[in-house]
Amino acid sequence: MSGVGVSSGRASGPVARVSEPLPEPAPGPAPADPTAEAARIRPAADAVADRLFQRAARVGGDAKAILETTAAMAMDPALISQAEQLVTGRSLPATRAVHEAANGFADALRSAGGYMAERARDVQDVRDRLIAELLGSTPPGVPELTEPSVLVARDLAPADTADLDPDLVLALATEEGGPTSHTAILARALGIPAVVAVRGLLAGETFAGAIVDGDLGEVDLRDEPVPAVAAERGVRADWNGVGATADGHEVKVVANVGSPADAQTAVDAGAQGVGLFRTEFSYLAADDEPDVPTQRAAYADVLRPFAGRPVVVRTLDAGADKPLSFLDMGVEPNPALGVRGVRVAFDRPEVLDRQLEAIAGAEADSGAEVSVMAPMVATAAEAAWFAERVRAAGLRRAGVMIEVPAAALSAREVLDAVDFVSIGTNDLAQYVFAADRMAGALATLNDPWQPALLRLIAQVGRAGAELGKPVGVCGEAAADPALGGVLAGLGVTSLSMVPAAVPAVGAALAAHPIDAFRRAAEAALATADPAAAREAARAALA
Structure with a gap:
C-alpha cells in the first residue's frame, strides 16, 4: 500500500x-437524574488527568510537556462546564454530552486553521479518554x-x-x-x-x-x-556537532523552539543555534497583549541558553489562523488567506513595535545573537517595510519568511530588502498546491519532496547565492536527513528543525561533499513526482 x-x-x-476510539455515544436514553449524571463528568476528567500526570512524572523533555498539556486539557473548566450544561439542559447522557462539547471545541480549532487546527486532534483524544472513563472501558x-x-x-x-x-x-x-x-x-x-x-x-x-x-x-x-x-539509527551518534558537508561546506544545523524547555532541549541535542523562535506561544493564553517588560522577560528565558550563538526570532504569527482575543480581528471566510502574520502589523504597527522593543531588550539580557524575521511576507515592498521597523528598533539583522509563492518567485527583490530569508516549507507547500496541510487526503500534495516545491526552493537558493545572503529552511522538510543534503544542494545555508532531529541531520550532511548533494538535487528536480525525486536523489548519492 x-x-x-x-x-x-x-x-x-x-x-x-x-x-480505535469507542463508538459515538448515543443521545439517549435521558438520565433519570440529570444533576447526578452531570456530577460524574468532573471526577472522570480528574481521573484522566491524574493518569496522564503520572505518566508525565516518569519521563522528561518533550514527552513530559506533551502529557502535562493533555492532562491540563482534560481538566479544562470550559470543556467540563459545557458538558455539564448539556446534561442538565438537554438531558443528555454524560458520555454524549462530553462528545458534543469536545467536538464543538475541536470544530472551532479546525476552522481557525494553522497551529490551532493541529490542536483539534488533541481535543478529540481527550474526548475519547473521558468517554472511556465514564464507561469504565480501556481508553483508546x-x-x-x-x-x-x-x-x-x-x-x-x-x-x-x-x-x-x-x-x-x-x-x-x-x-x-x-x-x-x-x-x-x-x-x-x-x-x-x-x-x-x-x-x-x-x-x-x-x-x-x-x-x-x-x-x-x-x-x-x-x-x-x-x-x-x-532500521539503522547509527547516524545519530556519528555527528561531530559541526554543521557542514564532508568537504567542509557550511550548512548550519539549528532548531525550532517556542519555550525555554524547547531551548534547553535544543542545546542538549547539539543545535548550533535557533532558526525559528515562535514568539506567538507567549501570546496564545493571553486575554490582553503582554506588555513590553513581560514579553522581554519571556523572550530572554528562551534566548539565554543560546548566549553567544545565533537565534532567529519570528515576530508574532497571529491573525485568523491563530486567533488572539486582544487583536479582535473578527471572523474571516478563508483564514489561511486572511489577515495573518505581518499583515496584522500593517493595521496595528504599534503591536509590532512593542514586540521589537521587547526582543531588543531580551537580546541585551541574554547575550544571544538575535536576528528577526516576519511571517507571511508576499512582496519586496512588505519586506522593506518590515526591515525598516526592525532597524529602527535597534536590531541589527532583519529577514522574512518565504512561505507565500509570490515571495519565492520574487526572491531576488525580497533579498535586496533584507539580510536573510527562511523558507517555511509547510505553508509554502500548502499554498503552492492549494492543499490544506491538515487534510490527510491531500497529504501527497504536501510532501516536501514534491518537485514543484523543490524548484521554488532552488529559485530562492540561487537568489541567495547571487546576492551573498543566507537562505534557511525552517519547515518540517529540514528534519528529514535524506532531504537535508538535497536542500543544501539547492543553495540552502541553514536547516532548522525539531531538536530531536538535529544529530541525524547533522550526520547525514557530513556523509557527502557538497558537489554530491548538488548532483542529488539536480536529479530530484528533473523528476515528476515525490517518490521519483526521493529515489533519484538516493541513487545519485549512492
Whole structure:
C-alpha cells in the first residue's frame, strides 16, 4: 500500500494495532437524574488527568510537556462546564454530552486553521479518554508492547506517543496524517521509518506482520508474522556537532523552539543555534497583549541558553489562523488567506513595535545573537517595510519568511530588502498546491519532496547565492536527513528543525561533499513526482 514517507528507513516486524476510539455515544436514553449524571463528568476528567500526570512524572523533555498539556486539557473548566450544561439542559447522557462539547471545541480549532487546527486532534483524544472513563472501558491508544513491533493506526495523538519506547517501536504506519502531523514529527524524532496517509490501511482483515519503507512511502502488510528488523539509527551518534558537508561546506544545523524547555532541549541535542523562535506561544493564553517588560522577560528565558550563538526570532504569527482575543480581528471566510502574520502589523504597527522593543531588550539580557524575521511576507515592498521597523528598533539583522509563492518567485527583490530569508516549507507547500496541510487526503500534495516545491526552493537558493545572503529552511522538510543534503544542494545555508532531529541531520550532511548533494538535487528536480525525486536523489548519492 502507498502513502507519504515522512521518516526515512526500512523496518519490519509484527503488527501492533492502536485501538480505535469507542463508538459515538448515543443521545439517549435521558438520565433519570440529570444533576447526578452531570456530577460524574468532573471526577472522570480528574481521573484522566491524574493518569496522564503520572505518566508525565516518569519521563522528561518533550514527552513530559506533551502529557502535562493533555492532562491540563482534560481538566479544562470550559470543556467540563459545557458538558455539564448539556446534561442538565438537554438531558443528555454524560458520555454524549462530553462528545458534543469536545467536538464543538475541536470544530472551532479546525476552522481557525494553522497551529490551532493541529490542536483539534488533541481535543478529540481527550474526548475519547473521558468517554472511556465514564464507561469504565480501556481508553483508546497504543497497546502495551511486549516485543519490538510496527505500530499501525488511524492516527496518533501526542499523548499516545509521548512516552513510546523507541527500542520497541520499529516503525509507524497511519491511515491519516500528513508530512507535518504529530506522527511525522515523532517518527523523525525517534529516528524510525514512518509512512502516513495510507488510504485503506485499516480496511478489512487484521494483518500479522508489516514492512514499512519510509523512503518509498510503502507499507507491505503480510498475513504471516514478519521478523523484527529495525532500521539503522547509527547516524545519530556519528555527528561531530559541526554543521557542514564532508568537504567542509557550511550548512548550519539549528532548531525550532517556542519555550525555554524547547531551548534547553535544543542545546542538549547539539543545535548550533535557533532558526525559528515562535514568539506567538507567549501570546496564545493571553486575554490582553503582554506588555513590553513581560514579553522581554519571556523572550530572554528562551534566548539565554543560546548566549553567544545565533537565534532567529519570528515576530508574532497571529491573525485568523491563530486567533488572539486582544487583536479582535473578527471572523474571516478563508483564514489561511486572511489577515495573518505581518499583515496584522500593517493595521496595528504599534503591536509590532512593542514586540521589537521587547526582543531588543531580551537580546541585551541574554547575550544571544538575535536576528528577526516576519511571517507571511508576499512582496519586496512588505519586506522593506518590515526591515525598516526592525532597524529602527535597534536590531541589527532583519529577514522574512518565504512561505507565500509570490515571495519565492520574487526572491531576488525580497533579498535586496533584507539580510536573510527562511523558507517555511509547510505553508509554502500548502499554498503552492492549494492543499490544506491538515487534510490527510491531500497529504501527497504536501510532501516536501514534491518537485514543484523543490524548484521554488532552488529559485530562492540561487537568489541567495547571487546576492551573498543566507537562505534557511525552517519547515518540517529540514528534519528529514535524506532531504537535508538535497536542500543544501539547492543553495540552502541553514536547516532548522525539531531538536530531536538535529544529530541525524547533522550526520547525514557530513556523509557527502557538497558537489554530491548538488548532483542529488539536480536529479530530484528533473523528476515528476515525490517518490521519483526521493529515489533519484538516493541513487545519485549512492
